[in-house]
Amino acid sequence: MAIDTGDTAFIIVCTALVMLMTPGVGLFYGGMVRKKNVISMIAMSFIAFAIVSIQWVLLGYTLSFGTDISGFIGGLDHIGLNGVSLDGEGIPDMLFMVFQLVFAGVTLAILTSGVAERIKLSSFIVLGLLWTTLVYDPLAHWSWGGGWAHSLGALDFAGGTVVHISSGFGALALALVIGNRMDYGKYSMEAENITTTLLGGALLWFGWFAFNAGSALSANGTAVNALVTTNISAAAGAITWMLAAWAKGKPSSLGMISGAVAGLVAITPGCGFVSPMSAILIGGVAGLLCYNALLFRVRRGLDESLDAWAIHGMGGLWGAIATGIFASAAIGGVDGLVNGNVSQFLVQILDAFVAVAYAFGMTYLLAKAVDKVMGLRVTEEEEYVGLDISQHGESTTA
Amino acid sequence: MKRVVAIIRPEKLNDVKAALEEKGFFAMTVHEVKGRGAQRGICLQYRGKQIKVDMIPKVEIEMIIGDGDVQTVIDTIKLNARTGKFGDGKIFVSPVEMVVGIRTDDEIIS
Numbered sequence: 001m002a003i004d005t006g007d008t009a010f011i012i013v014c015t016a017l018v019m020l021m022t023p024g025v026g027l028f029y030g031g032m033v034r035k036k037n038v039i040s041m042i043a044m045s046f047i048a049f050a051i052v053s054i055q056w057v058l059l060g061y062t063l064s065f066g067t068d069i070s071g072f073i074g075g076l077d078h079i080g081l082n083g084v085s086l087d088g089e090g091i092p093d094m095l096f097m098v099f100q101l102v103f104a105g106v107t108l109a110i111l112t113s114g115v116a117e118r119i120k121l122s123s124f125i126v127l128g129l130l131w132t133t134l135v136y137d138p139l140a141h142w143s144w145g146g147g148w149a150h151s152l153g154a155l156d157f158a159g160g161t162v163v164h165i166s167s168g169f170g171a172l173a174l175a176l177v178i179g180n181r182m183d184y185g186k187y188s189m190e191a192e193n194i195t196t197t198l199l200g201g202a203l204l205w206f207g208w209f210a211f212n213a214g215s216a217l218s219a220n221g222t223a224v225n226a227l228v229t230t231n232i233s234a235a236a237g238a239i240t241w242m243l244a245a246w247a248k249g250k251p252s253s254l255g256m257i258s259g260a261v262a263g264l265v266a267i268t269p270g271c272g273f274v275s276p277m278s279a280i281l282i283g284g285v286a287g288l289l290c291y292n293a294l295l296f297r298v299r300r301g302l303d304e305s306l307d308a309w310a311i312h313g314m315g316g317l318w319g320a321i322a323t324g325i326f327a328s329a330a331i332g333g334v335d336g337l338v339n340g341n342v343s344q345f346l347v348q349i350l351d352a353f354v355a356v357a358y359a360f361g362m363t364y365l366l367a368k369a370v371d372k373v374m375g376l377r378v379t380e381e382e383e384y385v386g387l388d389i390s391q392h393g394e395s396t397t398a
Numbered sequence: 399m400k401r402v403v404a405i406i407r408p409e410k411l412n413d414v415k416a417a418l419e420e421k422g423f424f425a426m427t428v429h430e431v432k433g434r435g436a437q438r439g440i441c442l443q444y445r446g447k448q449i450k451v452d453m454i455p456k457v458e459i460e461m462i463i464g465d466g467d468v469q470t471v472i473d474t475i476k477l478n479a480r481t482g483k484f485g486d487g488k489i490f491v492s493p494v495e496m497v498v499g500i501r502t503d504d505e506i507i508s
Contacts (some may be wrong), residue, residue: 036455186407382442385451390442 007093011099018102021207022049025096025109028200028261029116032254036386037117038192038396040097044124045219048108051125052132056101056303057081058394060132064100064140071148074141077145080262090218099214100140106211107163108132115178120378121391127370131170135362139166139355147207153344154308154351155327155334158215159228160319161355169356170363172304177367179374180303182383191272194254201257216333225331226271230264233271233283237263240287255291258311262290265315270323273332286315299367317352324348399494399506400468404459406479406487411457417464422476423467431457433494449481454485462494
């Protein structure tokens, strides 16, 4: 099959739109921290994108999509983009490579939630490189690059396990290793600028169309189904989270946008396999589930600061399982539990829980190692002054 | 009457506000300010370089109270704003000549 210019044009545009999700995460998170850490939070997303961009072309792509080694990791045959050509089937191989690159970038940006307002920038860079190599790349290989989950037939259309379970449960592990922010629970640490967070959330919702529809790798009906289910699920998540928060007090805009992101996360693995009506359920449940996960985290006094675990981790876990429940052969060629295919449901559960255990365990070990060698956390004084000044020498007011 | 101006840590504002409220002092004006004290800010070591942060964000509480309440207000603020470290702040007390209520036309001359 030769290059299809329509598909190629579509994926080039999708790649650019997905890139916008990374600064989107930065703004989403930046609005939720205190004024003295806004720059640090937004900058970490940009830095994540920059370092993963280089890691991916040198090593990440081949570890994810190189020739399979024991179902676990890709070989080094594409190291430094060796053999990645401008030809391909439908779209150029090089375009597929860069479309995958923007996914890896945004995933590391999501992970910054667990260390917000207290990590040393230098340690974040080292940890980020190790994490993307030893956590993200194997997971991408398992799901998409011919690894064990792929061979078992596990469905992950656009990255429920690879992107969301990995970053969500990774953020939880990081938060446990680095510890709570100074005076967490003692003083209010309310969102500094909701407008910024809403803008970041809007960019995420917008970029997610390309994230999910583009994962069809072709401008076809599957891409359209992914686009439609993505929007429906986001809307359903926004509404259920908002209603749940309303029942307890006020319908906060922060809850509404968090619910939308929860819906987006949950539909990601199944967007090309489930119907639009299933998407209402998937997103609606995600809004309620992730909201309750957040309340649970707060009750436990655990400072996974910006709720990557509650939203991406738990939303991704639910999405992977929901794909096994609602998949329909009429849409994506595979049936799930509601259509009588029990084995697909079990495969989804296995895939999701292995991803949870691997992402959490491996991130925990990497964080411990970096902490031991160079220290993960800034000093108490630097944390008090804020990371904008202590790590970047800049502040939002000057 | 006296004007009490207290410069405190921003993270202590809620504690101080609640404690003053408990003692019956509601009226206050709060400003976000920046400044430095006798220790000249905070000195950070960053990769061998020294970074001086001398304008630290603080909160300024301004209250106009009766002469007899000065000690209570000062004690309440001190108790609730103190961490024991540099940068806990200062309290200034000065006389007030007159207070005028804009809606009520009340004039109180001290």
